[in-house]
Amino acid sequence: xxxxxxxxxxxxPNAAIKVKxxxxxxxxxxxxxxxNPFDEIAVEEALRIKEKGxxxxxxxxxxxxKVASEQLRTGLAMGADRAILVLAPADLDSLGVAxxxxxxxxxxxxxxxxxxxxxxxxxxxxxxxxxxxxxGWPQATFASKAExxxxxxxxxxxxxxxxxxGTAKVMREVDGGLETLECPLxxxxxxxxxxxxxxxASLPGIMxxxxxxxxxxxxxxxxxxIAPQTKIxxxxxxxxxxxGRTVESVQELVQVLHNEAKAI
Amino acid sequence: xxxxxxxxxxHAQKVLKTTQVAIAAGKDAAAKSGGECQAVVLGSGVDxxxxxxxxxxxxxxxxxxxxxxxxxADAHAAALAQVVNEKGAATLVAAATAVGKDLLPRVAxxxxxxxxxxxxxxxxxxxxxxxxxxxxxxxxxSITSAQKVVSVRTTAFDPAAKGGSKGAVEKVAAGxxxxxxxxxxxxxxxxxxxxxxxxxxxxIVSGGRALKSGENFKTVLEPLVDALGAAMGASRAxxxxxxxxxxxxxxxxxxxxxxxxxIAVGISGAIQHLAGMKDSKIIVAxxxxxxxxxxxxxxxxxxxxxxxxxxxxxxEVKKLK
Numbered sequence: 001x002x003x004x005x006x007x008x009x010x011x012x013p014n015a016a017i018k019v020k021x022x023x024x025x026x027x028x029x030x031x032x033x034x035x036n037p038f039d040e041i042a043v044e045e046a047l048r049i050k051e052k053g054x055x056x057x058x059x060x061x062x063x064x065x066k067v068a069s070e071q072l073r074t075g076l077a078m079g080a081d082r083a084i085l086v087l088a089p090a091d092l093d094s095l096g097v098a099x100x101x102x103x104x105x106x107x108x109x110x111x112x113x114x115x116x117x118x119x120x121x122x123x124x125x126x127x128x129x130x131x132x133x134x135x136g137w138p139q140a141t142f143a144s145k146a147e148x149x150x151x152x153x154x155x156x157x158x159x160x161x162x163x164x165x166g167t168a169k170v171m172r173e174v175d176g177g178l179e180t181l182e183c184p185l186x187x188x189x190x191x192x193x194x195x196x197x198x199x200x201a202s203l204p205g206i207m208x209x210x211x212x213x214x215x216x217x218x219x220x221x222x223x224x225x226i227a228p229q230t231k232i233x234x235x236x237x238x239x240x241x242x243x244g245r246t247v248e249s250v251q252e253l254v255q256v257l258h259n260e261a262k263a264i
Numbered sequence: 265x266x267x268x269x270x271x272x273x274x275h276a277q278k279v280l281k282t283t284q285v286a287i288a289a290g291k292d293a294a295a296k297s298g299g300e301c302q303a304v305v306l307g308s309g310v311d312x313x314x315x316x317x318x319x320x321x322x323x324x325x326x327x328x329x330x331x332x333x334x335x336x337a338d339a340h341a342a343a344l345a346q347v348v349n350e351k352g353a354a355t356l357v358a359a360a361t362a363v364g365k366d367l368l369p370r371v372a373x374x375x376x377x378x379x380x381x382x383x384x385x386x387x388x389x390x391x392x393x394x395x396x397x398x399x400x401x402x403x404x405x406s407i408t409s410a411q412k413v414v415s416v417r418t419t420a421f422d423p424a425a426k427g428g429s430k431g432a433v434e435k436v437a438a439g440x441x442x443x444x445x446x447x448x449x450x451x452x453x454x455x456x457x458x459x460x461x462x463x464x465x466x467x468i469v470s471g472g473r474a475l476k477s478g479e480n481f482k483t484v485l486e487p488l489v490d491a492l493g494a495a496m497g498a499s500r501a502x503x504x505x506x507x508x509x510x511x512x513x514x515x516x517x518x519x520x521x522x523x524x525x526x527i528a529v530g531i532s533g534a535i536q537h538l539a540g541m542k543d544s545k546i547i548v549a550x551x552x553x554x555x556x557x558x559x560x561x562x563x564x565x566x567x568x569x570x571x572x573x574x575x576x577x578x579x580e581v582k583k584l585k
Contacts, residue, residue, distance in 0.1 A: 123381070129366060178452075229409040254584070
């Protein structure tokens with residue numbers, strides 16, 4: 001069993017993001033970068049599947065700049081076995097990234113690809129579904145689980161995705177409830193927030209990660225068409241809401257909502 | 265110029281409000297590109313749905329096939345890509361619902377087309393506006409491939425109304441290959457509620473971590489929610505703490521909402537929450553901490569202990585009725 005897990009380098013979700021005045025991008029001065037939080041959940045799920053037995057190998061894959069090796073090291077420190085970084089230009093779009101992962105998943109003969117449901121920088125929520133289409137594999141997006149993150153199962157680090165007899169059973173977060181589906185492996189599964197709470201890398205884990213294999217490959221050596229089909233022309237700051245006012249009491253609040261705003 | 269094809273999502277034989285939004289967006293896109301807006305309905309036994317969609321004044325293609333009885337991405341994507349190619353649509357549009365988000369990128373990859381997610385506006389020059397970085401930046405993007413795939417933000421367009429001359433309904437053969445039928449739908453556990461659906465409610469009351477427990481959501485927040493006939497939402501912090509299920513989460517990673525009135529109770533206003541509600545018409549914040557960022561987007565702010573203020577507000581609202 002081989003599990004490929006994607007790891008994207010993204011700005012810290014708690015950082016204040018500001019658009020540069022010339023609209024060419026965001027201001028990256030002093031910006032801290034982390035593993036995309038959804039990808040972190042995917043790494044955790046892969047490790048739980050591995051730890052449950054069956055001898056899975058967990059391979060991390062990333063596409064981007066050389067500095068993305070920092071995030072791959074983080075994933076290796078959590079417990080992944082090895083990592084592959086595809087060095088590629090920054091203007092790649094989701095389809096280009098999916099085509100690179102398609103090549104990697106094929107070359108690696110992966111049985112399962114686990115990914116975050118979206119990256120918190122471009123917020124596109126596309127790459128996993130695109131990859132599944134290119135591979136001709138079934139997909140299960142927004143994997144979640146019924147138990148809360150405070151449950152016993154979670155404390156015991158049980159995987160939420162059930163694998164047995166070459167089939168994955170996945171509970172998905174959809175509008176209005178939870179859907180369960182089954183698909184044969186190989187498959188692409190993207191994960192939502194409530195699937196698990198990712199572990200922290202331990203100190204021994206961090207030490208071990210330094211010695212684990214992290215292979216760098218140039219994108220143009222893969223023979224994959226990654227010419228972007230979408231282009232960002234410019235970025236603008238979002239429109240600001242006008243400042244409101246403070247009310248002194250609940251009575252005043254209900255009165256203004258009723259009489260002035262006519263909202264209730 | 266090319267035609268726009270709208271994927272018309274339906275559930276339990278009903279056309280969803282989000283589908284009306286997608287039709288409105290599709291008509292807008294077609295008007296700007298000089299093409300025609302058409303729709304496509306996929307499913308099994310969906311003649312009534314197709315006829316209803318046609319009442320919005322659009323031509324409707326229907327793929328009626330047993331393999332489409334339950335929604336699965338692989339079968340739906342195969343059928344949808346085929347309709348796009350066969351009917352020569354230049355742009356495929358759907359609402360960015362759970363189904364739209366799951367389905368459209370798969371279709372885009374089958375077509376080899378570029379895709380833009382969560383689009384808020386179609387510009388006259390063919391470019392699109394979409395949020396990035398949890399709504400902290402608005403990107404103007406262009407799709408350069410001949411075929412284009414676009415999911416639209418459900419709060420960004422007013423739902424289309426029925427009217428105009430009813431469109432024709434045309435059946436299209438599916439031809440879904442065996443490889444696209446690998447996924448098996450097992451079950452759907454609907455969260456039953458007498459309250460309005462979060463993404464369709466005109467009033468939303470959301471609670472944050474300051475509620476302290478799931479029990480307090482029930483005893484403190486819910487009476488206000490029900491007195492207002494509102495839907496209940498929550499911040500990610502409250503969801504992560506296990507107070508309420510994730511389907512109530514409002515934010516970048518949860519539901520994006522824009523009701524007429526949004527009341528944030530005990531929510532500090534993290535960037536990722538604001539991204540999901542700041543397009544609401546009127547925002548009210550109730551929070552003990554006067555410095556909480558939520559007050560910067562609120563039209564009306566009340567600095568107060570929610571455990572006192574919310575029950576008081578419930579009583580005041582009841583007096584109005």
